[in-house]
Amino acid sequence: MHNRKTFKLFSLIVLLILGLTVTSCVGVGTARSGWSGVVAGEESVYLGSGAGKLVALNSSNGFYQWQEALESAASGGGLGCSGATAAVIYSTPVLYGETVYIGDGNGRLYAFNVSDRQSKNVTLNADKPGAIIGNPLVAFDSVYVGSTDGNLYAYDAASLTYKWHYNTGGEIWASPALWQDSVFVASFDKKLYSVDAETGQANWEKPFEANGPIIASPVVFGDTVLVASLDRHIYAVNAETGDLQWSYPAGETDGEAPKRWLWATPLAGEGKIYASCMDGIVYILDQNSGDLVDIIDIDEPIASTPVFAGDRLVIATESGKIYSVNTTSYQKIELRNIDAELASPLGVDGTTVFIHSTKGNAVYAINGETGALLWSTSLS
Numbered sequence: 001m002h003n004r005k006t007f008k009l010f011s012l013i014v015l016l017i018l019g020l021t022v023t024s025c026v027g028v029g030t031a032r033s034g035w036s037g038v039v040a041g042e043e044s045v046y047l048g049s050g051a052g053k054l055v056a057l058n059s060s061n062g063f064y065q066w067q068e069a070l071e072s073a074a075s076g077g078g079l080g081c082s083g084a085t086a087a088v089i090y091s092t093p094v095l096y097g098e099t100v101y102i103g104d105g106n107g108r109l110y111a112f113n114v115s116d117r118q119s120k121n122v123t124l125n126a127d128k129p130g131a132i133i134g135n136p137l138v139a140f141d142s143v144y145v146g147s148t149d150g151n152l153y154a155y156d157a158a159s160l161t162y163k164w165h166y167n168t169g170g171e172i173w174a175s176p177a178l179w180q181d182s183v184f185v186a187s188f189d190k191k192l193y194s195v196d197a198e199t200g201q202a203n204w205e206k207p208f209e210a211n212g213p214i215i216a217s218p219v220v221f222g223d224t225v226l227v228a229s230l231d232r233h234i235y236a237v238n239a240e241t242g243d244l245q246w247s248y249p250a251g252e253t254d255g256e257a258p259k260r261w262l263w264a265t266p267l268a269g270e271g272k273i274y275a276s277c278m279d280g281i282v283y284i285l286d287q288n289s290g291d292l293v294d295i296i297d298i299d300e301p302i303a304s305t306p307v308f309a310g311d312r313l314v315i316a317t318e319s320g321k322i323y324s325v326n327t328t329s330y331q332k333i334e335l336r337n338i339d340a341e342l343a344s345p346l347g348v349d350g351t352t353v354f355i356h357s358t359k360g361n362a363v364y365a366i367n368g369e370t371g372a373l374l375w376s377t378s379l380s
Contacts, residue, residue: 034105037092037305038347038354038363041114045347045365046100048089049379050358054102054112059349062365062375066117070104090131092345096138096157103132109145109153111160122160125149134175134217137183140197144183146172152185152193154200164200168193175217175265177225179239184225186214192227192235194242204242210235215261221268221287228262234275234283236290246290248275248283256292258283264305265345267313270327274313276302282315284330294330298323305345307353309368314353316342322355324368335371338364 036048045059049067056065070087088105100112107129110121123129130149137144143157148171154163170189177184182194182203191207192214212231219226225239236245249257260278267274272293273285282296300317307314313325320340325332340360347354353368365374 034089035344035358036089036102036356037345038356039093039095039100040347040349040352040354041095044114045349045354045363046093046095046102046114047347047354047356047363048087048091048093048102048104050089050361051380052086052089052104053379054089054093054100054110055379056114057363057377059352059365060375062363062377064377067380068112068117068119070102070108070110088131090133092135092347094136094138096143099157101136101138101143101157103134103136103145105131105133107132107147107149109136109143109155109160111143111157120160122155122162124153125151130171133173137176137178139178139183140181142197144176144197146174146176146185148172150187150189152176152183152195152200154183154197166193166195166200166202170213173215177218177220179220179223179225182239184218184220184239186216186218186227188213188215190214190229190231192218192225192237192242194225194239206242208235208237208242208244215263216265219266219268224287226266226268226273228264228266228275230261232258232260232262232277234262234266234273234285234290248285248290248292250290256283256295260301263303267306267308269308272327274306276304276306276315278302280317282306282313282325296325296330296332298332303343304355307346307348307368309348309353310351312369314346314348314368316346316355318342320357322353322366322371324371333371335368336366336373 038047044056053067055067091103093100093102107124112119130147151165153165168187170187174186193207194203210229212229216228223239228234234248258277264276271287275283278301280299284293304316315323320338322335340357344356355364362378364376
């Protein structure tokens with residue numbers, strides 16, 4: 001079972017690298033793929049649907065508030081495509097004030113005002129568009145976003161006016177992360193970069209290099225930036241210098257080492273690192289040393305990034321089983337089985353966890369402590 005699911009994920013990655021899923025010709029009303037997660041506002045939740053729409057739902061009952069199609073411009077596409085196509089949305093929306101920012105698989109960044117639904121958009125690289133896979137980052141009145149064309153871009157957050165770009169040596173799938181006045185970005189070239197948020201110039205003498213591509217987004221805690229690589233290692237890097245502080249596993253012969261890819265972004269909390277793996281294990285590490293504290297055996301691949309809901313860790317497997325883990329005793333309970341294929345990162349607001357099933361084309365809200373289903377909404 002694990003091998004089949006890992007092969008399926010590998011096949012998806014290959015297709016995306018080849019550009020087949022981001023340039024295929026599908027009409028606006030046709031269901032697409034993608035794995036956009038859910039972000040919560042005060043009274044609404046926002047996500048990108050499989051039909052290429054930015055959707056706003058009432059966070060209390062799941063009722064539709066509005067939706068806007070992210071339609072890309074007409075393109076030849078290299079596969080004989082013509083006419084406008086619905087966007088493929090991998091990026092989870094980011095809410096900043098009254099504006100929702102989201103990117104699409106055709107390299108277009110959108111900014112929607114949630115009050116009047118007025119919008120702006122910009123194509124990151126009009127000559128050779130790449131897909132936006134990771135989430136935008138908004139800080140210092142700027143929005144930062146990575147692209148599979150290998151560049152990290154900075155735009156004015158209000159006007160979407162171009163500021164600068166920084167080129168890495170490979171595709172960027174991970175979301176950028178912020179530390180002080182630095183932006184971190186990870187790349188398929190196996191490297192983690194630190195750039196100045198204002199100028200886009202490199203901060204480190206050389207980037208930190210892992211032994212495999214980095215898909216999971218960097219995580220910052222204190223003066224440390226954490227990355228999980230497809231080389232099945234987790235690295236803690238000094239945010240100021242780029243020097244390695246620790247890695248897990250420390251040795252290649254470690255019997256407790258991850259057996260599959262680290263796809264989901266790790267979480268940091270209360271001195272611990274929680275790293276979910278496609279081998280069905282959640283590895284709990286000491287934040288300061290990288291030593292293994294414990295493991296939680298979920299026994300199914302985990303592609304969705306988990307969340308903290310209250311004092312519990314909520315995890316979703318690829319098959320739709322939802323688990324809650326006590327962060328003190330590390331005891332797990334199965335909250336619910338929604339029986340839907342899950343790859344999207346989970347969303348959270350207090351103890352409410354939001355789950356987007358792209359294959360089931362639905363959004364679920366559950367209580368992260370009890371597993372009670374609060375509401376579910378099918379997406380059009």
